[in-house]
Amino acid sequence: MPFIPHTDEDITGMLDVIGVDSIDALFDEIPKELRAKELAGVPSGLSEMEVTQLLQARARIDGEPTCFIGAGAYDHHIPAAVWQITTRGEFYSAYTPYQAEASQGTLQVLYEFQSMMTALTGLDVSNASLYDGASALAEAVLMAVRANRKVKTTRVLMPRSVHPFYRRTVRSIVQHQGIDLVEVDFDTETGQTTLAHCETAGDEPFAALVVPQPNVFGVLEDVNALTDWAQSRDALVIGVVNPVALALLSPPGDWGQNGADIACGEGQPLGMPLASGGPYLGFLCCQQAFIRQLPGRIAGKTEDVDGKVGYTLTLQAREQHIRRSKATSNICTNQGLLVTAATVHMAILGAEGLERVAAACLANTDRLAQQLCEVPGVEPIFEAPAFHERALRLPAPTEDVLAALAEQDILGGFDLGREYPELGCALLVCATERRTDAEIAAYREALASTLAIAEAA
């Protein structure tokens, strides 16, 4: 019996002790009429060998396209050590560290992760993960509304330059809690959210302003001005940041006069494979003052009875298993294993290594954009400085171009036009440090010939 160790002798002996004569008898409290029949939709079991053959075929079927898509998930190099350590059974198959003494490995990793995230974001405290960047933003919005003691409002300003999937996720999650998400437009020349756009939200107070850095277009927002503007109106500032970009960019804690109040984002670039979208890792940091509003688990340092340093979950009174309906969030299972991966990843790269990665992505994307813009009809959409993504305008429908490129095993980017019709045939491209000159050149060639055919047609 796969994964079940019982021998016939075991079964008989155990039933004897229980005092029944069949396993089926153990289910006798379930009303007869409810008992399940065959599970028609479930095929019979396969051996590991058979399932291996099946999955190998599935993993192969889609080829090995070259990826120039970013848009929230980035194809970075991950040191081999990261997952060899992360999948060690002691990390992989442990649970939430409820018995601290038996889980110091996990707990210290959480504490180190929190330390690294606060270092990257320049804020005081970090939780030990949320599901992903988008749901972390939703939690940040809820948290900001709870935490803002100066203005009692549920209005939150949400720039349209925030990734559309994030905005949708936030909307799904917060929609029933009375939060009023006010959209703020961006400047179509620069791709930035300007103060002027913010002002259009009107004079009514708002609890928080969300500030993406870089924004979905890769464009750098004027985070200092935005932060000061919002805070001068008694609103909190929530930064949505890319942790690799933070190796080069000013951390939320340094934004404006007083720093952002909250920062969140997607931890995927810190050692997680693309893997179709998950599991990734949402992070959430804030200033010390708001720690009791922070959702999710937090590991803290303490001592044992002999005074030896150890770590334990702390401030659990915020959490659902203690506070139940009054908790800061419903989250229970989080993304612990990914926290482990991110922690090992950051430890191995260090700040200088992350900086090199960020700089290489920047340079590669510059090169990519430059080369693609040499193709007639292709041009950059925005002028402002950008991190490692670029919005380009195409002379043909993005969808068709992407499909033609895909046939050549090039995943050409993210169709921006679908989300921002006002930008026309718009494409968002990205070249991480893993993309080679040859791959960039091949993309350029493929784009040129695709567009030539499109024009001819």
Added chain:
Amino acid sequence: MPFIPHTDEDITGMLDVIGVDSIDALFDEIPKELRAKELAGVPSGLSEMEVTQLLQARARIDGEPTCFIGAGAYDHHIPAAVWQITTRGEFYSAYTPYQAEASQGTLQVLYEFQSMMTALTGLDVSNASLYDGASALAEAVLMAVRANRKVKTTRVLMPRSVHPFYRRTVRSIVQHQGIDLVEVDFDTETGQTTLAHCETAGDEPFAALVVPQPNVFGVLEDVNALTDWAQSRDALVIGVVNPVALALLSPPGDWGQNGADIACGEGQPLGMPLASGGPYLGFLCCQQAFIRQLPGRIAGKTEDVDGKVGYTLTLQAREQHIRRSKATSNICTNQGLLVTAATVHMAILGAEGLERVAAACLANTDRLAQQLCEVPGVEPIFEAPAFHERALRLPAPTEDVLAALAEQDILGGFDLGREYPELGCALLVCATERRTDAEIAAYREALASTLAIAEAA
């Protein structure tokens, strides 16, 4: 500096303590004129990302052919757990367990491995591995000559039905120790080594007879008769066995009246990937009486000062690091990590699991042989019962047929004719439990069309 942790400050501080002012000064005892120049043949270093890209390309370049080659290395399913455990740092990066108290993990694994190998072979003792099956046979031959107290001779009978690569390896290794390897022919009808063939070696005494089971053709030898014959002439019997086959076949310890004296072979089928030929694992087992002649490491059970059971290397006085030029062998580094893999593999499969694997291979190869023999002109060469390989005769040169199949990404088998010209266009095929019906059918089709073309030409 890749893999070197020294900071500039470390270096200065350390040089200070040593009392020199440069690292170069530490090499001042090396005559100047000997100092190396540039290493012209070594390119500059690559980052892990670059080397990953390079190796991924190399790993991909040869496609994913379907393998019907056996001939000493077999494409078995390996449970995922095997290598996830084996590559745990504590096993992977440890050394020979010279400090037993700090190496109980490795030592207990060795002891368990020895226990499993004695169970499989039916002999009393096992060492803790040699390099591979072929070099293990060389050591077995040397050992038998040392161990045989009844006849003082260096003649050893070596059937030609032993894998030709094994015979060559034995010859390389023992050639300078005065061993006289006497070849014994096989019956071209049955593929077996008969007593009549053995008798042709003449009346002179011999120290040992090597008995392959199955032999290189997959054919089962009459091991009982051979064992009794050799032992009646005061010779020792060395079985060369496939450990997976032993799940079904009579173990060397049961051969004939008294059992074989020594058994050796290739451990690759016990959890090692094909991996171009290594690292694999040679095993060597023997009757208790010969343990002091056994080469290689041996782990033994003992106790600590509190009477707790533990394990340690034992009988080291046989080994080169103690006995130096009088050692039983020069072996030092062995195949420890592969021992770990084999031990986990056997623990997971158990005897019943191995039996299923063996039976499935047998059935699959039967099916393959049957189907291939439906192709006009293809026929089995031998009549005797066989394990999971079959020798087939082709109506066209084996080399050409294999090349044509390879173009269709089918690795059709091992060219037997090259080694045994008397067999004509001979091909040795194998289908392990991993080969599917579809793959077997595809092989049959490909062979049929290849031969049809060959005939037409």
Added chain:
Amino acid sequence: MLIHEQSRPGRRATAQAPLETADHGDLPQALRRKQRAALPEVSELQAVRHYTRLSQQNFSIDTHFYPLGSCTMKYNPRACNSLASLPGFLARHPAAPESHSQGIMACLHELQDMLKSVTGMHAVSLAPAAGAQGELAGVMMIRAYHDARGDHERREMLVPDAAHGTNPASAIMAGFKVREVPTGSNGDVDIAALRDAVGPQTAGIMLTNPSTVGVFDRSIQAIAKSVHEAGGLLYYDGANLNAILGKVRPGDMGFDVIHMNLHKTFSTPHGGGGPGAGPVGVSKRLEPYLPIPLVTQGDDERYHWLDEDDRPESIGRMTAFGGNMGILLRAYIYARMLGAEGMRRVSEFATLNANYLQARLRDAGFQLAYPERRASHEFIITLKKEAKAFDVNTMDFAKRLLDYGYHAPTTYFPLLVPECLLIEPTETEPKEALDGFVESMNKIRAEAENDPETVKQAPHSLPLRRLDDVRAARQLDVAWKPAEGTA
């Protein structure tokens, strides 16, 4: 020692970052970082050694019996990890076109189908990232359903007092008020109280069956009837699905929505606290509201995503990219290895192990919370007798179990049973592990009687002795900071 404390300025794992220094000269000064983040600077060996040694300080399924009630800590087959980590799966970008996503989509589509079959629901979405998010999605769908019918007054969600904390917390996030329903002394929901509680304000009830007290609620049909007649819907918290897999289906019990914890029942890694996956299944009337994305198969046999555009009534997107795909893949692999017969065996042997352990502990003199009842895949004992007699509490027992090499069961949950241990052995543990656990419990009780300090001071054999939780909360230190003036 923290990794930060092993850091030295200028130390590097150089092979791991691009060797060439790329230019980033045109980033505006005002937007640049002024000072490098205080991340550790260590060599690759240091990092490997540090985290390898840290890992050894964990209890885990791969090293210990871990009978943590409600958490289903069973063996995570290693094949699931290695196959989900095949390069073709890891390399796929979430926004890759369908033309380059057929492999994973086939797996997801089949998983949707298997989960439907196993739960008896009409349709399944794999989107929620864990159980709690599945709950949120589930109750949001209940709300969407009532709202779509103009039934805007239904704003109250019934939740048994034994329920997991996520249940009330999720209901609140979906904008409901929570009303507690008491548990009867036999472990079943107090049906009379329930009947009093339902009404036109009732949006639904969140239940798990078998419940968190470890028994199968025999009046489930009556509950369903009562809630449905009042116009409410039934939500099934699938955390305990392991107990009934293939035996009885939530859909057949009358539930309208269910979430599943794949990291429990389908044995994906718990990972020290996650990730999970919390797919939701629904009856036909709730199908339009399922969270997106969904996978569908066209007439051309190709797979397609259904997203916002295709599903206008959907409650929407729960995460940016559709959920914890790698976990879904692991669950799929596990499900394929089990097959229908294997799934049924899961619940059978989980239940056998729980009832055996319950019987042995009862025979050893421990007090069961519900002595008259069958255990489901878990059961509760209460140590209030021992606590009173020896002044040794449940937490002391729990800590002392660690010394004996067993992870403690869940302590003090559910809240309604005093000094309780919720014990879930799971089906993958051999009888010997259960017997060893009983033996240790007996020893600890004897110690509690004869040498209570040993128990109260436990653990003794771990790298650390008992940790001070109060200090952790009072003298908050949740992140290492570089000493002033450095970094």
Added chain:
Amino acid sequence: MLIHEQSRPGRRATAQAPLETADHGDLPQALRRKQRAALPEVSELQAVRHYTRLSQQNFSIDTHFYPLGSCTMKYNPRACNSLASLPGFLARHPAAPESHSQGIMACLHELQDMLKSVTGMHAVSLAPAAGAQGELAGVMMIRAYHDARGDHERREMLVPDAAHGTNPASAIMAGFKVREVPTGSNGDVDIAALRDAVGPQTAGIMLTNPSTVGVFDRSIQAIAKSVHEAGGLLYYDGANLNAILGKVRPGDMGFDVIHMNLHKTFSTPHGGGGPGAGPVGVSKRLEPYLPIPLVTQGDDERYHWLDEDDRPESIGRMTAFGGNMGILLRAYIYARMLGAEGMRRVSEFATLNANYLQARLRDAGFQLAYPERRASHEFIITLKKEAKAFDVNTMDFAKRLLDYGYHAPTTYFPLLVPECLLIEPTETEPKEALDGFVESMNKIRAEAENDPETVKQAPHSLPLRRLDDVRAARQLDVAWKPAEGTA
């Protein structure tokens, strides 16, 4: 507990074998097994848990400083393992045709070239499976060379008394007589004694330089001259190549043959005792004798194997399938990451670490075996003073070091230095590890003085106390056997 002791008849890890029962009815009864082998019958979880826990009982580079002299226990980059384990590499059959082997052959060919460059030799074969097999191949080539010249009297191999045991053992296997050459008190070979020893019977000398006493033999040129003039050849034991990588090349020192231990210098895993790889390099005159197979590149840029047919004078095949390919691949990957500059750094920092540790131990009052000399990548201290004063020997120090979390250095080797520790820190250890080691050595000496029993009884903090080696050899128990009457 042994895995065998967890076995229960009929227990299975069922997912791991073919589920369908295949027929094997036509195997002759006389050749069939009568009784199943007594392999353990356990579940997959039991196996995983057992071996995971066993692994935790090992010291290893990934967990501990491991300054085992002569063994070069340095960091094994994890990328080497994962890249050598890419499916394309693992799936290749050793007898696959060249048409389907170009990927690995390219790596092997480049590795041959890099090893040539690094050793200064004319040609390289990757065939030998480990150092000792490389030695055997090396001395066999020396023999083949003399034999080919009809120089059949050269049957004596000179071996310094400090040499590793494999050297004399290998020489014997190649049919040589071994003659020991003494080491001078300064650590260099006693050149006068050497001159006396060489003659028409001399086939060659097996040396390592720096030698196993941890110093670079300054008279290497004189040695080479003397042996060569006598008609002998020089064999280089490459176990210590880490000390001189990129700094000085055996070929330039005058050696005719060399083996390399890739598991040392090129950082492939030691694996608890193996596998290794022991490529051999030779000067031009020995090239024809190299063991096969070799990889060559044709004019068409494709790679080809050279085997028996192509190389009629070869000493032949060392293993069935051409060596430990997966290890060669790991070494190749490591070499590519290091590059020429990285290789030079290896020897520089290995030497820096050794000299620093030597200086610190000397300053702490430990006695160096060769106080006047530079350390190479390793060095020797002798504890004979301490042994005499406190009746605590080197083995006691070694065992006590385990308590302090350090693997012991090599003890009692080389044989010529009494009560010695051969200490090799390697380049991948940070200064802190070396400082910690010194501190522990100081503490242990203080203990030896004040509380010798603690040292003599060590270790105290490991799962087991000191093991009885004598008992192991006297009451031999080298395999578990089922109790009589059972399977």
